[in-house]
Amino acid sequence: MTHFPTPDTLHPVKLASAKNHTGTVFLAPATADHPQFHAGDYTYASAHVTPDDWAQYLAPYLYPFSPEALRIGKFCQIADGVTFITSSANHRFDGFSSYPFGIFDGGLLDTPAMPDAGPDTVVGHDVWIGQGAKIMPAAVIGNGVIVAAGAVVTGQVPDYAIIGGNPATVIRMRFDAGTVTALNALAWWDWPIAVIRAHEVAIVGADIDALRAAAPIS
DSSP: OOOOOOTTOSOOOBOTTSOBOTTEEEHHHHTTTOTTEEEOTTOEEEOSSOOSOHHHHHOTTOOTTOSSOEEEOTTOEEOTTOEEOOGGGOOOOSSSOOOOGGGGGTOTTSSTTSOOOOOOEEEOSSOEEOTTOEEOTTOEEOTTOEEOTTOEEOSEEOTTEEEEETTEEEEEESSOHHHHHHHHHHOGGGSOHHHHHHTHHHHHTTOHHHHHHHOOOO
């Protein structure tokens, strides 16, 4: 078995020339300097044109001073053009105008024209987000979800759903409720990487019995 990169590897993909593919990064090291951007081990993002700042590219409204955070689990797969529109992008819409007057005289977030702090945006483990999808403020995406290309995701998405559209709705569930419960209990994404790789066939082949037998004893 070839050596699997450690989760602190910035560029985990090697080209045939042995050079790093700079258009794919593990997000934990790529966004480590952003205090509000939290990505789990082995979660990666890709871009056809490599950005200078991955946190700004993926979540352009998530500022270091933002009161909310973006929290992404382990082993997620984020395609080119995905945008997380976090709560700091919001305007007030409960009054007569949504115009953010205060930001033009230095008020930033300390102005009556700005909304109250919004909730975090949360993505579970092993989530695949397709090209060009937009994840809206305060969305909560469950484990194992597949987000179709171009989807606009709002609200709460159940574990192991396939979703698409604008606004995104559940197209179908990937597995029955019993299997979803078992997968969440097994939480294979928390296993040591050597154990995960040794039982990759069971994980990608949906063999729940083999996965139960492989679970490390805690």
